[in-house]
Amino acid sequence: MYIALYAPSSVQKLLDFLKTIYSVENTVPVIIKPFGAAAQVGVPEAHRLSYKLGKPLIILPELRDLRSILNCESIYYLGEEGVEVELDSVLSEALGRKTALVINSGEQEPSRKELEDVKVIWPIDIPRGISATALTGVIAYKLYHALREK
Template sequence: MLMAEIEVLPLLHNVFSPQRLIESARTVYGLGYRVFIVTKASGSAAQVGVPEAQKLALKLGKSLIYLPDLPDAIEMLKPDHTILVVPKRFAKEPLTSFLKDAGGRILVVFGGSDPGLSRRELEMGLPVFVDGVEGGSGSSRADCDHPLSS
């Protein structure tokens, strides 16, 4: 059986904390992804976190894409699939189940702050939960690293 080619685009949405943004960038690049996307960064995350994440990307020969909002990322990046990593109570399908048949360009959206993603944002893609993650937000990008590692 031939596996479909997958291109994963990790995206951090609605982040306020510069530390969370920078740590997310380190994790994404450390896992081998070439591109990290950030949308709707606010306050010190926008003023401090985005420039620091950009500096890290340049040092590592990677890319950082910063866009105003999630719909902009979907419009500009044109993914084949948009999945939103959320707590189990907000999703019907586990991430591993989705990945079995997935192919193409996949935009993987993580909420950058609690409570995560809004109801309106959940309608922009397929909400999935990470198998084995109980309690907590489930939206942390680190919760999802293993199934998507490149």
């Protein structure tokens, strides 16, 4: 399963995302469209961290590359305007499949064109307005438990 961070500009937010995702087995972090300091300083730091931990890291320029390059069957974008769903059901459906869960960094929204063929959702049991870092932690926690039950 791929967990992606969309358009980060903060180095710290990028590194916090990676450290959180690396705490859960069988997940691959993807950074999509980094810009600013995250692109210039954060990406090299992210590669250093992934190499040091012996973990994978994927950097992509566009959201659509999840499907065209990684061959994801399903892509879920967590957006506050999305359809409310049970996160546990999405995660259990996604486990063992080529699925990507995309978290917005909070710094730049994807265009409507970028979201074509992407399911825009919001977990019903998570308050809207939560930061990307906190949302990543909740997803990691739920994934950890879903993997233990499997």
